[in-house]
Amino acid sequence: MLITVLGYYGGYPYKGHGTSGYLLQDEGQNILIDCGSGVLNELSNYIDPLQLDAVVLSHYHHDHTADLGVLQYNWQLDPQNRKHEVLPIYGHTQDFVNFAQLTMDGVSQGIAYNDYETSEIGPFKFEFLRTIHPVPAYAMKITKDDKSIVYTSDTAYFDGLIDFAKGSDLLITDTNFAEDKTGKIWHMTTKQSGKLAKDAGVKRLMISHLPQKIDVDTMLKQSQNYAGNVPTINAFTGLEVEV
Template identity: 70%
Template sequence: MLVTVLGFYGGYPYKGIGTSGYLLQNDGKNMLIDCGSGVLNALSNYMQPTDLDAVILSHYHHDHTADVGVLQYNWLAAKKESPLPIYGHTQDFVNFAQLTEPNATKGIAYNDYEPTEIGTLKFEFLRTVHPVPAYAMRITDKTGKVIVYTADTTYFDGLVDFSKDADLLIADTNFPEDVTGRKWHLNTKEAGTLAKDANVKRLMISHLPQTVDVETMLSQTQKYAEQIPVVNAFQGLEMEI
């Protein structure tokens, strides 16, 4: 599996860099995980967006879905024979319905009680703790390699089991360690500790804040991740799993 970061800011784009979007390529298939603001623009540097085989959305907050509408226009204009599948949860029927655009895209439901096969990958989902329904993803390829994406979430114990022994953990790390208490994202201490407790091979911190310098976020996370290597998401970062 090859992951390319197309956008990594939490909440809103900043200085030409978009919000959450990750291109996942495996076995000749091109998949997009989340489709935030600026992601379609970034994707077009790598391929025609009409070369996508699937989109998988963690939840319906704008910083994860802002470019879905323009992606649908792109597919409409291309007059492709079959629609682009967009996978989403059905805990919000209004937003799920919008994943289907006639002659462009088709919404497909996933759930957290059975895996979803997309290409040759197995996607498992776990409901996170967030103001709206959101789902973390555990993605396993046919060789057994695993990527876990936390999506947006506050810390909860279930994340450790769900992330266990992953080859790559992509963690929503929106706050420095001194931001504690009630919040809807992980801080650096929680992301680093999660990586260590789950014994993952590598951690990528993402959904980063615009207002805290990345070196601080990285060094704080590394302190708690101990021996687990930590990288910060940046535009164009490619990780081969």
């Protein structure tokens, strides 16, 4: 599996870099995971967006869905060159208003996922876990052959993430705060991300959903410190990781 970072900021885009979006590829399949602000533009540097096989959304906050409407227009305006008749867009149904937006007549089709059964999307197996966030959001575990990627989506830290991420080859975490952040938070700190990677025994950690106003080297250094022996990298636009 090849995963390419298309956007990595939490909340809003900044200085030419977008919010959450990851392109997952293998066996000629192109799956877009989250579709944040700036993601469609960046995606077109790698593939024609009409060549997508599916989109999978972790939740309906704008920094994960901002470019979905324009992606649907992209498919609507160029029907001749689409890879599929309609674009499958996977989302949860805990929010019916937003789920309904995934379907656009003759262009895209919303498909429900849930946390009690596996979704087969192309050659990939997707499993979902409800996270702790102000709106319903789902972490996802993507498996192909004997390799797995876990993406926490947006979440406050909770112990259930350890089991879910256990032994994965790559863990991508929502790391929006430095280690000294206190009080009620809806994302993880560098300390929590690093410790999660270590406790789950993952092979690699990628910190993402990064803050705009904290130096990335500081975020990385802190995360690596708590991750112990787990090699840690920070997400950046165009980063490609082979799993």
